[in-house]
Amino acid sequence: MCYSLKVLPEKIIRPTVVVDLKKVKENILSIINKATHSNTSVRLHCKTHQSKEISNLIMNIGITKITVSSVEMAEQFAEYGWKDICIAFPVNILEIDAINALASRVKLYLIVDHSDVVTFLDQNLSHDIQVWIDIDAGYGRTGVLVSDNREIVHLAKQIDHSEKMNLAGILTHSGETYACRGKEDILKLHQGVFETLKSVQSILKNEGLAYQLSVGDTPIASTLTHFEGIDEIRPGNLALYDMTQSFIGSCHHSQIAISLACPIVSKYRKRLELLVHAGGVHFSKDAIETETGKLYGRCMALSDGRWITPHMDVIRLCQEHGIVSVQPEQFDRFNIGDTLYIHPVHACMVMNLFKSVSQDRVVYLS
Template sequence: MTLDGAETPALVLDVARFDRNVARLKAHLAHLGVGFRPHVKTAKSIDVARRLFAGDLGPITVSTIAEAEYFAAAGATDVVYAVGLAPKKIARIRALVAQGVDVAVLIDTVEQAQALATTARDGGAMPAVLIEIDCDGHRGGLSPDSATIIEIADILRAGAVEVRGVLTHAGESYACRGGVGLVEAAEGERAAAVAAAMALRRHGHAAPVVSVGSTPTAHFARDLDGVTEVRAGVFMFFDLVMHGIGVCAVDDIAVSVLATVIGHKLEKGWILIDAGWMALSRDRGTQRHPVDQGYGLVCDVDGVPWPDLIVDDASQEHGIIKVRPGSAAALPDLPVGARVRILPNHACATAAQHGAYQVVTTGSRDVVAAWPRMRGW
């Protein structure tokens, strides 16, 4: 099959760009001397995950228990579930541990610690715990100097549950633009996690793991002293948000949505395609960036962008291509039936709309594989 004959809309993965993106981050982390624990919530595919580790499955991060179960069934044995633990989900996590999977869960409340300690009384398999640290006020977690960190750790130790360490995520790095502020965000992330781990150690908790990571800070970190591992997810694909933040070039974006031209409204400057928000997602993550990319940047079928051509609007199954407002660029002559590829704002959200990747390599329209994606929670 080729992209000229594939059903549309379809999710396209340029594996050459993917490999280049992965090699870039792995080399950077190796230079800094820290472990690599990619977040597979973006990929949701065993084929993609194996390529991250040159065929094997190394340590991974997941955002749903369904992901943990899916990757464990494919051979993953070292998993961090990096979303705050709901007590009702402990049983599913324990089932994975009982199968021989090393799972660490994330908590930041006394209630979660008590639920784990209570569950552990029956002597069954239990996950390890990472305590979530808030390094920038973006989401959940405890401040590095919070006394609750020690309280949680003491409850877990009394309940014979392993306190493995701390985890943080510099979500505010997504507010940076053009690379400005990312070095500082990376250092703030590192310092907060290390400070929390040191506090645990002063109170007799080994805390061997100090886990940090977002795609922006992973690439801009200059010193990761005291950190043991870095998590990042969208780095493997990149997207227009990452481009606007200053982490990647447009040419690094490895995923796109293949679509077909289905009509025109030339008096309005419109080209209509068969990819609406069901194919592209509703994510408008570049809306507050200096350059608003609409619902995505439009390329030809070979993945080469047209100047200032974006999906300006979308309904469920229709996309409207227009020249970016204020641009002098011309609307290309795209007849009905022509193929285009749309670079996404947010690769995670766009990929989630599709059941498989159509795998190509840069400059070729040949589809060399179809890699299924999992879904669910």
């Protein structure tokens, strides 16, 4: 349900996700403005939010195409009215019937990195699709090695000769940026990746093949001042941001649009700790390594979205338990039955977990 800040339900009795739609809109518009000046198209990744409310918001802003991470998610967003969808996960050939059904309803983009998959698609597709070649520019997760020009050209020609597949170009995800700390690190990494990808584009261009470039990660999309030379960007986390993005340098923590409302259920004065009802099944076990240990979340003030100071951090998680450390002067400010609002480390995981638990425990602030 959607609430204004002034009428947010006072009695949240269980762990609940709170999403600030005003911040979501501001985060997305900042990227659109940069992309417009560079003549770069925006294909937002929806795996972070998986939300009909945010889907409607970005559609109303004027975005016409999206990215998802699975065939199942593509089906979900097709039901929401999207007609141009990229599944940014290597094709699972066992889902060919579902892929064909989707391709009959929407303009469908798939990504491939193996010639056997291209052969299978050529033999089994019932409808035309668009295809990106997935390039591994250093992350080591999926894709053809960026240095393997022969294989990239081979795949491109294979796709280009197909009656059912149209080559879109090359696509990459620079997941290495998640190990960066600061904008300078992100921009330096991007420059190296970008120069390498431009050389691949030149090879495809010389072969008379499609060579558009699609780049997808929030740190790069957030820190670049322009997108010259990039045809498409596919950031996802930037809609909500999270603590990881703040620590990387992608955003200021006041831009984080998601928090977990967590009831305080006990207090431990000798340990200077509070117990909240919210554990690994709500936050996930993703953590940020700091000099003092692992960090699973940080308390914020709902009024302005800024971190409470001194910081009140989630330092331990069990399945349903979250342990929040406090300073001596803070301990008596919070009572059993109060609610803490906590920025998570990884927004994508939290939204996915709550989609599985109960969608009515995600509230939206207008």
